Amino acid sequence: MSFMKLGAASALAMMMATGGALAKSDIVVAMQLEPPHLDPTGAAAGAIDSVLYSNVFEGLTRFDADGSIIPGLARDWEISEDGRVYTFSLAEGVTFHDGTTMDAEDVKFSLDRARAEDSANAQKVLFEGIETVEVVDPLTVKVTLSEPDGSFLFNMAWGDAVIVAPESIDDIKQAPIGTGAFKFANWVQGDNITLERNPDYWGEAAKLDKVTFKFISDPTAAFSAVMAEDVDVFTAFPAPENLPQFEDDPRFEVIVGSTEGETILAMNNKVEPLDDVKVRKAISHAIDRQAIVDGAQFGLGTPIGTHFAPHHPDYVDLTGNSQHDPELAKELLAEAGYEDGFETTLKLPPPSYARRGGEILASQLRAVGIETEISNLEWAQWLEQVFNGKDFGLTIVSHTEPMDINIYARPDYYFQYDNPDFQALMDELSRTTDPEARSELLKQAQTIISEDYVNGYLFQLATPTVAKAGVRGLWKDAPTQAVDMTGVYWE
Amino acid sequence: MTETGFLGAALRSRSLVLGAVLTAVFVLAAVVSFAWVPHDITSMNVPDRMKGPGGAHLLGTDHFGRDILSMIMVGARTSIAVAVVAVGIGMGFGVPLGLAAAARKGSLLDEVIMRGNDLVFAFPSLLIAIMITAVFGASALNAIIAIGIFNIPVFARLTRGAALSLWTRDYVMAARVAGKGATRISFEHILPNVTNLLIVQGTIQFSLGILAEAALSYVGLGAQPPLPSWGRMLADSQTMISIAPHMAIFPGLAILLTVLGLNLMGDGLRDLFDPKIRRVGR
């Protein structure tokens, strides 16, 4: 029976028992959700990447703290003129945690595995562009794309594109073997995962000996765990309402960064009356973003006017298009033939930004005559009814994938927006690699979806991190779902 | 026990009076809430959120700035409605099953009903309630069904037990001599003599229903917004318990006092109906 597994010393418990003395080279990081398993290429659950991305697994390229793409296992690369052939030269002397060497073979194995017919990779679409992967020599790989893709290097930095080894692929879900600065040590299911420093790491060694990830889903338990100093850091703290208490407590410091999560009021563009742009515009003007941010997120989160991350250089502030103006909203509804408003459904997924935001939004829409029937769904039901079934009027969800404005170019996507000009714009974007041209195209794209009032753009999801004073090197923002501990240390 | 005697004894029993008063307060609050509520619970004004009790808001405001007293009054409607209908389902199905099982004691029907009861008792009620709401979606109606199902075996078993002892009585034999069939006897003779027991158990199941509804909506599976419910108010208040304790205390107190009132009433009624107690006299 699994008693032995439980018996393995859980770092957290030892820590607590021996007090803070050892804390200097160890750290306990708490987060809300526990990863279902430990294969980042086998599921979409963000928690897997949070624990393993760049700590245990590394990809060819890698996200830096500010979201820019920096070299990973591929030290440098040349791109052919027509932008279709990428030749990566790999870092030397890189070994996996089980001692096997990491070379071009492993890169080819990982990419072929992700794009294979029966691949269970959640982001399989990132690899569709790859035509061939050739091993030139142990340290060089040549990847040929079917057509140029400006964001290929960006895609290779995703957690789903990390490099894995055929030797250790079989039980990767329970014992992940990567090339990162930390090695996987132990997993007490339902409670914690511990990582230890990888002594023979090829790059700059990690400053900490041991990192323990503790999973506390209940917001009150989270608050008390931090207050009782059971944990050193709590990433994406679930209860923003408690932050003021941590701010004025000298033992702690609060870091509020932003994420790639554009939180939107998605409208089903194919359903009466939401197919009429006037109605969508009316709804956008009925929304008071600041009230939702204050009410639901206790002030955390920056209002957005379009589906783009405000901390990104190419962001255009279009909140002006949808100012909170209930009178205008009523006029627009009247013009569209709905003087006494209409009834629609508001289906909400579990996160508190959706549940609380939904209640506030419902009262704001009611003020202009739009009645909403709220139904709180679990993720499985939300995916089935809203995302796949498209059986909804309105819903609130935060899209946390980085740079995902291209979803507006997919007519079969759940809010069913079909605009040929926008689709053409997206094709052009994927073909251009020149940065200035790309940012001009991105600006145009943001303006189209904002003026077309495809969805009600609410706010960019913030990520509050509460840490003990003295912890250094934590990421402020979350350009991707990751808790990169490689650069973290105690002062 | 002539009519006046019944009322006299009722007033003398302390727990019955206290229980009735407590329950009446909340039933009244629910009824009044249809017509009047101190503050409109649909409108939110975030600026004056989490205000302590006193001033404009007698019991303070919640995390959206809504008046807690009004929320509790309207929440009473949900809790009481769910519990009443759930007990109704329990009695509606349970009592006839119990009567039928007793009328044909030892027959296959009796065995099937009793085994069925044991089976339903074996299922962990809260878990099944959660699964029901997972299948049909979380709503007050599904909470009613989930809680109602687990009331059925309680009433079936209670009715069967009481009916079995009545079937041995001479006046049932007299009715059989008068040619009456089992069903007719069950409703003319057995049921009237079991109603006292059902009323007492009804109040107890009513209070358990309120607790169950609160538990379900606490995990988010009871009544959905904008319909307020005490359980969900507790769940919402949980994270702010250290900065706004009043948000957690008042809904909890509402649940406590309603359930306490019902249980006291149940006790009072049990003593009132129990001839043993009455003969010895308080």
Add this chain to the structure above:
Amino acid sequence: MSLLEIEGLDLDIHGEAILKGVSLGVAPGQIVGVIGESGSGKSMTAFSVMQLLPDGAMCRGRVTLNGHEMLALSEQSLCRLRGNEVGMVFQEPMTALNPIQTIGAQVAETILIHEDVSRAEAMSRARGALERCELPEAKFPLSRYPHELSGGQRQRVVIAMAIALRPKLLIADEPTTALDVTTQAQILQLLRRLVDEDGMGLMLITHDLAVVADMAHEIVIMRHGEVVEAGPTARVFAEMRHPYTRALFEASGHQPERDETRRDVPLLQVREVVRDYALPRTRLFAPQEHFRAVNGVSFEIAKGESLGLVGESGCGKSTLTRAILGLEEVQSGQILLDGEPVFTGHRPNREVRRRMQVVFQDPFGSFNPRWKVGPLVTEPFHLLDDPPTGAARDAAIAEALESVGLSAEDRHKYIHEFSGGQRQRIAIARALIIKPELIILDEAVSALDVSIRAQILDLLADLSGRFGLTYLFISHDLSVVRTITDRVMVMQAGEIVEEGPTALVFDAPQHDYTKTLIAAAPVLPDRGAA
């Protein structure tokens, strides 16, 4: 100085006076009979001696037992006396013993409580006490549990417990009321023997004058908490100074006048009836065993006749009744009422059942407490195809109630507003309402006090004369059957062992089972026999 002296004992519970100025005495070796109907306070007197009174009881006066002033003693010292100097035996043997403890342990406990002896020693003395009460080691080892014994045997265990420490005084509160006639005789005989052997005083409480008549040296007659008459048994029977004593005596031997004309037109014919009950299987696949409750019974009742059926509990008389009433199908044989079969195929037919009704024993259990008397009495109308309604219905109710000596207005009352005797009258009214020809009286008067019993017997005799009714009178009480029936049958283990005119059967019983039955029944001395 006599063993027990009670002087001017007053007792009230929650302010309600139960005993008023009761005085009586018991000398060593003397048996004092305390007679009274229910509610006369006879049991409370016994409990006052033992000081085992319910909460809220207030005692005044003097009770001295063997020199101890009982009312003044502390609970501590009272406990030392109970079981040691005074023992008590109760009415209900079935519930008097702890069901989950062996009889050996329970008897030994009396010894262990009062004396510092080893458990083995106590057990062996318990063995001795049980032997004295005629419970031999072979059949009744100490390891037996109460539920494995019959009512009579359990009463013997209770007696063994009471006399284990050879108390000075034994109080027996209606020790044999719940037992059969034959067992009753044996228990009384045992008590007399124990009194003689130990020379202890016995306070015997009963409501049956006959029981006390040939046993008690002195008798005390109580009514509503007061002693109305007391003295040596013979003198009391001879003088009967107090009117209540006379009424009590007269009622016990009451003989209602009946017209004795012979009748021979048969009404009910029972031919070779057999009735079996399936026993629960002892082993899973064992063949289904049966218990034969009625084994080939045949008899006839003529119109207007009053037939008695006597037998101890378990002889099958109730099963026979249910068969006659058509409530249970018989395995073989036939039951005909005026030539018509009670059962056609598997269904009892209504026309036959319409012509017979039943009156039950327990006045408190035979009425639905939720119904008023009106609907209760008219329930048999359900058997009629077009029962009377409106005014005709009211008239029928009024006639039925008045014929049993109640007023038509009683129909609006609830049953709990009537006494035991009145309820039995209502039961008879219920039986009369559809004018049946045959009424089965299943222990109809056993639960009534002697004085009320006499009135009901008079009523039944009068009704049979007026309406030409035929009675099947079932009882375990021979003295009642003797006074009201023309013919009598004696039933034992499912068979009729003797049958004949009542006077003949009682005076010259043939079958020896009948002989033991009649011998065991206590008989009142004839009036005036000095």
Add this chain to the structure above:
Amino acid sequence: MLRFAFKRLVSLSLSLVVASVVIFLFVEVVPGDPAAYMLGMNATEETLAALRDQLGLSGTLVERYLSWVGGMLRGDFGTSYTYRTPVSEMIGERLWISLPLALYALTLSTLIAFPAGIWAASKRGSVADVSVMGLTQLGVAIPNFWFAMLMVLVFSINLRWFSAGGFAGWESGFLPAMKSLTLPAIALALPQASILARVMRSSLLDTLSEDFIRTARAKGLTKRQALWRHALRNALIPVLTIIGLQFSFLMAGAIIIENVFSLPGLGRMVFQAISARDLIVVESVVMLLVFAVIVVNFAVDIAYAAVDPRLRVRG
């Protein structure tokens, strides 16, 4: 006695079979596809189909039921969709929290309820009786999750005596582990102790009014001796049933308390499995809980026979 046990065993296994069918059908009806839940929003249809194959979700209803039940008989509950580990292993780990918690709560509840019930019954109508009855009325009425929240507020956040949640793990020693189970056990024990005390009191009062108690008093036993030697053991029988019911409730009913204290027990695992549509886990755990309840009921029946000789002879 043996036949009595055999008969109960037959009806027990019959209800188990019926329970397994009911659970399986009920879980199959739950809408929502586990594969979609795991692969998120951008998964393509073939990847979903590929994953469903891997999880063994594609067989027909009957095939899946038979393989599930067949597995269970061999102790193999199948592999969890989300965690990809054998369900039996997960259950094993979580049982090490739910079972001790249930036993801890049951002991607490019995230790509180027995003395309170006996004390109240022996002093019927006195101040002691009224106060015990009043307290138990409160105990029954308090929603245990609200009580848990208040305890966390007072003991964890303000007084810091207890950690507010999480489980220290058995390897950190018996005491720290029990310490983290203490508050949840108290929250669970409160209502149970109140119910048990009331049942104990009423059962004892009934027994004290029996005839054999009067016989015992007539033999010279003091009130206390009569209560301890005769009344108590007879009064235990209905109390046994309640304890049996409570244990089965504690095993499954702790879902909410496990959530409030974020204890990784069985209840919480099933709750999370339901929202993650990890159906194989849900089926197996509910089946296990039903099995536990039926076994406990069976044990209570046997205990009946041990306590009450009248039952020993039956059957």
